[in-house]
Amino acid sequence: MELDKMDENDWKYHGEGNKSLVVSHVQHARVLRLLKYSTEDAENSHKTTEQAFRHIQNIVDYSQNVMKPLLGEKFIHNGEAVKLPLDFVRQLSLKVQQERPESRCDKVMDTLSGCALCLPNLTQLSSCCCCSREHRPPLCIEIKPKCGFLPASRHITKDIKRKVCRFCMHQHFKLANGKWKRLSHYCPLDLFSGNKQRMSLAIKHLIEEPQNNFNIFKGGECIYTCNDDADVLQDLDELAQHLRPYFLPSGSLLSRQQSSKVVLNELIQVIVSALLSTWDCPRSGQLRKTHLSEGRVTCEASLLHRDLLRNGNHCLPKDCVLDKILSTQMLDNLDIEGLSPLFKRVEQHLQMFPKERCRLQMDGPYNASFLEKVQNCPAEDDGSIEYAVGKVHQYRVAMTAKDCSIMVAIATCGEDDGLDQSLEIQPTKPRFTCSVSILDLDPKPYESISHQSRLDYKIVNHYLRRTQPNNQELDNLEELANQSLFLGRDRDGEDCTLVFHPV
Structure with missing residues (x-):
């Protein structure tokens, strides 16, 4: 990337979080992540060029020297701190402004320092990966899994924290404060359980209510994300039509509704396989397991049937991406x-x-x-x-792991594409090549700990007020578990082949 020849027309809006905005290059698999500031104090609080560059270099160093050893080198891509021409940054800010969601426009992009973080575009597979001759653009699923365990610390004063996970309690707090209009039924403990049926249902709930925790990209373009005012079933049907060429043969005679169920179920099985796969033990039948020995492994707010919660497996393949993230999250043991x-x-x-x-x-x-x-x-x-x-x-490192994102990029493989059999998961069709990465690994500020303490108190007490003296609401929600456009059931065999490649 030639910094002295930067053209804002070569870049497009990709997305943004609370503290940064991301643009992607239209031709090359690169993204730029730029800092944001509140519109209320942007004039007074902006950093000097040196301060902004140091801030971004800290993110690079933290990812390289702290998170990579904990999460595994194969999952982490550090990026590089760069200084961009100020005129380019100003023009870029004007160009992307009209594409930004209204809810994010309370903050403005940093146009004064010219500093940014340059990263690989993880929504795309690297050119070395084999892809189908049909040239279908790669898919990428972004998941923000959140905290995957219940605390067992002796310091806990409210027993509900040992029974209901933080994410499920926080949902009620966000709903009451207008953050979201609908409750998500996703439970992180189901995703981190290692039980395929629980994981499938967790992903199903993410798809049904993405919020800030689930996105799907096709050829680098976001085709499915949170839309709080949308018709959920219509959105799911449109998503299924995007996915149909990847999971159904062109001559399929299934109706539109039937095909929607099939392709969304197939997508879920591919995601589950990717999240459970490990490079150290490629044979699915020989995977070592990591058991969650500390604390409870089920959340009382989960919509899964109680018998499944009691009898299902609660373990992850050692060194799979979820195992690495969960192990790092559990550094917060107090x-x-x-x-x-x-x-x-x-x-x-x-x-x-x-x-x-x-x-x-x-x-x-x-x-x-x-x-x-x-x-x-x-x-x-x-x-x-x-x-x-x-x-x-x-605790700060654990908080980073609780707030990270997983990127699962997949592309179809043709019948003639040579694949290493040792990397295959059930050699049946359709066949995919896959890459799994972790991003959003910023250091959490030391000063934010006092805010976390106050927030924890508010979330727990709001949940207790809402659910006591009885938990009738949870019983009512359980009836919704079976009302869905598609099924979340597990299958003994995986109808897909995944082949893993580093980015």
Whole structure:
């Protein structure tokens, strides 16, 4: 990428989150991620070029030196901090403004520093991957899985936190505050269970109510995302028509409604296979399992039948993408309630010795020394500031893993494409080549911990007020589990072949 020859017409709006906006190149598989600021204080709060570049370089260093060793090198793509021509950035901001969702326009793109993060476009497979001669554009499914376990910390004061997961409780809080108009029935514990039937239903619920947790791209273009005012069944039917060429033969005689059920079920099975696959143990029948020994592995708010929750397997193949993410999330073994006193210990220490902030790496640098503080924190509290800082850093890393996204990119393979049999999962048709990546791995600010403590209190108490003295609402929701455009059932055999390639 020649920075001195940047043309805003070569880039298009790709999406945005709370703190950054992403544009993608129209020809090359690259994206630029640019910082955003609130419109209310954009003039006063913008960073200097040096500050903005350091902020983005911190993201790169954190991904490279902290998250990659924890999550696995094969899943992580660090990116590169770049300085762009200011005129290009200003013109780009004007170009993409009309494409931005209204709900995101409370913040403006940083046009003053010219700094950005350059990354591979993970919605597309690399050119080295084999693709069908039919030249169908690759599909990419983006999932933000959220926290996949229930806390078991002795510091928890409300027992409901040991029974209902944070995501399910947070849904009620967001609904009451107008964040969403409909309740999502997705439960992260079902996705992280390793049980194919539970995982299938979790993905089904993500598709039915995507919110900010699920997107589908086709050829790099987003074809399915959150639309809070849309007719859900109509949206699902349109999605199914996009997917039909990938999962149904062209001469299929199925009706439109029947084909919609089939292709959406096929999509779910491909996603489940990708999330459970591991490069270390390619044979599906020989996978090592990671059992969730700490705490409960089921959420009382899940819509799954209670017998399935009691009797299903609760384990993940070791080193699959979900296993890596869950293991990192579980660095938070005290819960925010157990961490709060340690956070106060650190706060008091920094007030007395402000120069210690650098030595304790509260703002980085995110290097091998920071990772050592995370990995070698003592198991028991010895009253030291080092223990408190280690647990705070562990919590910040766990929060990153709880807020990351998984990108599953797939493309069809032709019958003549040579595939390594050791990488196949059930050698039946249709056949896909696949790449799995993790992104959104920014460091969580040290100062955000106090906000998390207040938010946790609000979410839990709102849920208790809403669901007690009885849980009749959960019983009513359970009846909705079977009302869907497509089935979420598991099958003994996978009707797909996945072949995995690094990006």
